[in-house]
Amino acid sequence: MNETPVVPESDAPTGAPTANPASGRADLRPENINDAVIRLAGNSQDGIQSAGAFLARLAGRSDQDVMTYMTIPSTISGGPSLFQVRIGTGEVLSSGDEADFLVAFYQHSYQDNIDFLKEGGVLLYDSDNVEPNLDDKRFVYVGVPITGLTVEALGGTAKDKGKNIFILGLIAKIFSLDVEKLKRLISEKFAGKDESIVNTAMMAFQAGYAYPVGKILSHHYQFEKVARKPGARAQITMDGNQAIAYGLIAAGVRYGAGYPITPWSSIMEILRSELPKYGGLFVQAEDELGAVSLALGFSFSGYLAVTGSAGPGISLKTEAIGWASMAEMPLIICNIQRGGPSTGLPTNVEQSDLHQAIFGGHGDSPRVVLAASTVEDCFYIAIEAARIARKYSTPVFILSDTSLATRIEAFDEPDLSKLMIDPKPDLTPRASGFKPYDIERITQHVPPGARMIDGKYPLVSGLEHDEMGHPTGSPKLHMAMTAKRRKKLQKLAEEIPVPEVYGDQKGDTLLVGWGSTYGPIHDAAKLAREQGEKIGSLHLRHIHPLPNGLEKIFAKFKRIVVVEMNDQGVYGFGQLATILRARYCEPKIESVTKTDGLTFRVKEILEGVFKRSFADKKGRRDSPKRPLSGNGTGQDVDLARAEVIPQGIG
Amino acid sequence: MSETTTATPPAEIPREKLTKKAITADHPTWCPGCGDFAVLASYYKVIEKRQLDHEKIVTLAGIGCSSRFPYFVNGFGAHFIHGRAVPLASGISLARPDLNVFLFGGDGDGFSIGGNHLEHGARKNINLVYFIMDNFVYGLTKKQTSPTSPIGFKSKTDPTGAIDMPVNPMKKLISAGASFVARTHATQVNHMIQMIERAMDHPGFSVIECLSECVEFFPDVFDPADPRKGGSFEVIQERKWDNTPEDEMRHDVTDELAAYKLAQLPFPGVFGVFYQSDRPTKNALEKKWIESSREKTGNASDLELLQKTFDRMK
Ligand SMILES: Cc1ncc(C[n+]2csc(CCOP(=O)(O)OP(=O)(O)O)c2C)c(N)n1
Ligand code: SF4
Ligand SMILES: [Mg+2]
Numbered sequence: 001m002n003e004t005p006v007v008p009e010s011d012a013p014t015g016a017p018t019a020n021p022a023s024g025r026a027d028l029r030p031e032n033i034n035d036a037v038i039r040l041a042g043n044s045q046d047g048i049q050s051a052g053a054f055l056a057r058l059a060g061r062s063d064q065d066v067m068t069y070m071t072i073p074s075t076i077s078g079g080p081s082l083f084q085v086r087i088g089t090g091e092v093l094s095s096g097d098e099a100d101f102l103v104a105f106y107q108h109s110y111q112d113n114i115d116f117l118k119e120g121g122v123l124l125y126d127s128d129n130v131e132p133n134l135d136d137k138r139f140v141y142v143g144v145p146i147t148g149l150t151v152e153a154l155g156g157t158a159k160d161k162g163k164n165i166f167i168l169g170l171i172a173k174i175f176s177l178d179v180e181k182l183k184r185l186i187s188e189k190f191a192g193k194d195e196s197i198v199n200t201a202m203m204a205f206q207a208g209y210a211y212p213v214g215k216i217l218s219h220h221y222q223f224e225k226v227a228r229k230p231g232a233r234a235q236i237t238m239d240g241n242q243a244i245a246y247g248l249i250a251a252g253v254r255y256g257a258g259y260p261i262t263p264w265s266s267i268m269e270i271l272r273s274e275l276p277k278y279g280g281l282f283v284q285a286e287d288e289l290g291a292v293s294l295a296l297g298f299s300f301s302g303y304l305a306v307t308g309s310a311g312p313g314i315s316l317k318t319e320a321i322g323w324a325s326m327a328e329m330p331l332i333i334c335n336i337q338r339g340g341p342s343t344g345l346p347t348n349v350e351q352s353d354l355h356q357a358i359f360g361g362h363g364d365s366p367r368v369v370l371a372a373s374t375v376e377d378c379f380y381i382a383i384e385a386a387r388i389a390r391k392y393s394t395p396v397f398i399l400s401d402t403s404l405a406t407r408i409e410a411f412d413e414p415d416l417s418k419l420m421i422d423p424k425p426d427l428t429p430r431a432s433g434f435k436p437y438d439i440e441r442i443t444q445h446v447p448p449g450a451r452m453i454d455g456k457y458p459l460v461s462g463l464e465h466d467e468m469g470h471p472t473g474s475p476k477l478h479m480a481m482t483a484k485r486r487k488k489l490q491k492l493a494e495e496i497p498v499p500e501v502y503g504d505q506k507g508d509t510l511l512v513g514w515g516s517t518y519g520p521i522h523d524a525a526k527l528a529r530e531q532g533e534k535i536g537s538l539h540l541r542h543i544h545p546l547p548n549g550l551e552k553i554f555a556k557f558k559r560i561v562v563v564e565m566n567d568q569g570v571y572g573f574g575q576l577a578t579i580l581r582a583r584y585c586e587p588k589i590e591s592v593t594k595t596d597g598l599t600f601r602v603k604e605i606l607e608g609v610f611k612r613s614f615a616d617k618k619g620r621r622d623s624p625k626r627p628l629s630g631n632g633t634g635q636d637v638d639l640a641r642a643e644v645i646p647q648g649i650g
Numbered sequence: 651m652s653e654t655t656t657a658t659p660p661a662e663i664p665r666e667k668l669t670k671k672a673i674t675a676d677h678p679t680w681c682p683g684c685g686d687f688a689v690l691a692s693y694y695k696v697i698e699k700r701q702l703d704h705e706k707i708v709t710l711a712g713i714g715c716s717s718r719f720p721y722f723v724n725g726f727g728a729h730f731i732h733g734r735a736v737p738l739a740s741g742i743s744l745a746r747p748d749l750n751v752f753l754f755g756g757d758g759d760g761f762s763i764g765g766n767h768l769e770h771g772a773r774k775n776i777n778l779v780y781f782i783m784d785n786f787v788y789g790l791t792k793k794q795t796s797p798t799s800p801i802g803f804k805s806k807t808d809p810t811g812a813i814d815m816p817v818n819p820m821k822k823l824i825s826a827g828a829s830f831v832a833r834t835h836a837t838q839v840n841h842m843i844q845m846i847e848r849a850m851d852h853p854g855f856s857v858i859e860c861l862s863e864c865v866e867f868f869p870d871v872f873d874p875a876d877p878r879k880g881g882s883f884e885v886i887q888e889r890k891w892d893n894t895p896e897d898e899m900r901h902d903v904t905d906e907l908a909a910y911k912l913a914q915l916p917f918p919g920v921f922g923v924f925y926q927s928d929r930p931t932k933n934a935l936e937k938k939w940i941e942s943s944r945e946k947t948g949n950a951s952d953l954e955l956l957q958k959t960f961d962r963m964k
Contacts, residue, residue, distance in 0.1 A: 236963040276943035286770035290737040297741020323731050420953050448726035451705045461729045
């Protein structure tokens with residue numbers, strides 16, 4: 001890594017108040033590290049998201065693995081906000097249960113987050129605003145007058161805006177980060193803006209970098225270098241919503257419509273400004289019913305379209321999605337899940353819309369449901385959704401959630417030259433005898449503008465219809481058409497690959513998950529194996545229909561434990577567990593669920609699965625009690641929530 | 651719908667003259683005597699007269715007796731869900747300027763459950779023709795009060811007579827920003843055809859309210875505007891701009907306030923074009939934005955564009 005300091009240490013601002021003395025506890029970790037969790041805690045106007053994002057981007061550029069975690073900042077300025085970056089030189093799958101390094105801007109940031117700091121971890125705090133309990137000898141304390149020094153560095157007008165970049169400089173020093181790459185990232189970020197903004201940012205960065213932190217902290221750290229494998233592709237860094245939006249673009253989706261709601265909005269914002277560049281269009285509709293109807297209009301016209309929302313808006317779209325199922329119209333519906341029901345927990349994470357996706361709506365209305373497991377998977381699942389929607393002329397749900405939407409990961413750049421799909425509608429004339437709802441075939445929607453050689457034009461209909469799309473009340477036809485719509489999902493199930501089992505291929509316990517819990521479930525299996533358990537994990541992307549052959553995997557394990565972020569339900573099983581039990585009639589399928597609105601921590605999963613406390617090998621102290629429930633053993637929910645939910649987002 | 655007239659048919663397939671027979675599908679399921687038959691007949695006439703390309707006619711509807719319309723037309727079409735056909739039609743119109751988008755529906759479909767969509771379709775000035783068969787009642791569900799039922803109308807949901815003030819369709823449409831607002835009567839076929847044609851020729855959200863009798867559940871209600879039943883069908887005299895003193899007395903269709911005054915007249919009121927404005931359509935505005943966005947990219951290919959975006963994320 002680049003060792004050249006931006007400013008020699010002797011240039012450090014004079015008169016900087018001396019930092020608090022270290023707690024006396026020496027920081028014993030090695031200088032060469034391969035994994036670090038850095039948590040930044042402040043208020044929403046402090047720009048800690050962008051500081052964290054710079055770190056994530058830098059890691060991505062350095063071919064390191066990275067994952068972030070954030071709370072959605074409140075729209076009302078001043079709400080508490082945090083951003084956590086985990087940088088690793090191996091495989092990083094979860095954003096980390098505990099932080100190695102906590103930056104606290106305010107007293108509340110310190111109080112709310114100190115429980116997440118690992119024993120022996122470093123608390124870096126703004127000594128202008130925070131008074132930590134130095135008697136707590138578990139941590140290493142580094143007090144820096146962040147506010148004062150930032151104001152000093154930038155002059156009075158900027159106030160303390162720039163603290164985030166100051167901290168970035170400080171972190172760059174402590175972790176020996178590549179300063180040149182970081183500076184390039186900063187100037188790229190502000191490119192096109194007033195030059196003075198770039199200069200101000202650089203000044204703040206240099207002030208942070210030049211701070212003599214070495215006097216307090218015994219040493220600096222350095223990430224082990226990762227050499228890019230020969231022929232490996234560069235990494236790109238983005239959040240889950242960006243990955244869905246760009247995945248849709250790669251998949252040839254050029255039209256869509258939506259209505260704003262957290263945490264879906266950024267997808268529609270991206271598509272609204274990006275699609276016109278590709279000759280397409282995204283429309284902000286008057287409401288979600290309008291949005292799904294517009295999207296169906298686009299699909300009808302020959303361009304596979306997307307709509308999306310979070311739970312409340314998906315509830316509104318339900319009738320039209322049923323129409324898409326009946327009329328056999330291709331459509332992609334994104335549900336970026338948050339806590340429900342109703343307005344629920346707008347900025348927290350939950351996986352409680354699975355049944356709504358599969359069953360939401362009246363009548364037998366088959367549709368496809370996919371769930372993305374990582375940010376990278378958000379990109380590829382969008383492509384898979386488009387493929388299925390076109391091939392089977394059907395509505396397809398993409399389930400994501402708050403945690404995927406807001407976290408940033410680096411992943412191998414997709415090979416676009418192999419992925420891009422041409423969106424043009426097929427207007428070639430259709431031969432005589434064409435039937436839009438041919439009983440023998442999988443329906444293929446024909447867009448207007450295609451000539452029908454026999455002069456008979458197809459209708460799409462929400463009424464039960466005959467093969468030409470005309471209404472029928474015939475019981476025979478309703479049975480045949482209901483079966484036709486169901487059979488195409490059975491056909492799809494045949495072509496879905498069976499997911500690979502991670503860890504033990506047979507044994508005592510199989511963890512099963514779906515969606516954003518992939519990382520912590522995988523890490524839980526890994527940790528338990530290290531401690532001698534015979535355990536594997538399986539993650540589902542295609543949830544409805546399920547791939548064929550899962551029963552063969554289930555047969556190899558004594559317990560099947562489905563881990564998901566939703567309630568255990570009236571009968572003691574979470575939503576996926578309920579479906580798997582119904583599908584396989586398998587009594588050994590159990591459930592571990594939770595509803596605290598936060599992502600799973602590895603330890604929570606293990607404690608839920610094995611009903612005993614788990615400390616990892618590194619001797620991490622026990623985490624504060626988190627509400628957790630297994631089937632029949634649900635504990636009372638801890639009402640004193642550790643994290644503050646920002647208000648002002650609906 | 652002025653942007654929609656150019657057609658580029660595949661040269662190989664010869665095109666026959668579009669006849670009424672070619673565009674007729676199922677026999678209508680309406681009750682004998684229902685006003686909607688005449689609307690269908692007028693639609694056939696217009697299509698025949700204009701000789702539109704068969705594959706570029708799109709007939710859409712929501713739910714209701716009137717909304718059964720697409721089944722009776724042999725052409726591309728969709729029978730959608732109750733009240734949401736305006737955004738469906740908007741999607742088609744925005745993505746495919748080459749198509750002729752016709753939307754049919756009833757008073758409940760358009761002014762009640764679909765009221766918000768109607769307002770926003772109008773506000774956005776989406777280029778399409780929307781024909782509303784207003785029978786002052788819910789026909790398909792058999793005689794409940796509709797948003798246009800007059801006060802005192804005895805329905806199954808108001809057995810002692812409707813009490814809620816009815817919607818005034820002309821006022822609602824004008825204030826929502828519809829750029830072509832007209833009113834006609836199903837017994838006046840020539841007038842109806844004229845209105846449909848003018849709506850087609852108008853670029854923008856063109857709405858026609860047509861009094862169309864439900865013989866089953868609200869018979870004779872429109873007789874006061876039917877000369878054959880002793881009523882009078884009073885047509886709006888539009889300004890000809892011929893500098894004559896009589897012209898001063900005529901209606902200026904671009905005058906919103908004057909249109910509003912006409913809409914105030916007591917039932918059965920007047921018929922014809924109430925309001926017309928040539929403000930830009932969403933279709934045109936979005937097209938402009940798309941074109942300038944494409945230009946800014948140097949008309950790059952899809953692959954180049956997305957690759958560039960990814961390069962910025964490295
Ligand atoms: C969501 C929904 N709500 C209610 C209905 C039942 N429904 C069908 S048509 C209709 C009213 C139709 O009235 P109008 O639009 O005036 O059409 P008309 O039958 O009078 O031509 C109703 C309430 C439905 N199909 N869908
Ligand atoms: S019920 Fe009324 S509106 Fe419906 S078809 Fe019969 S007459 Fe026409
Ligand atoms: Mg009606």
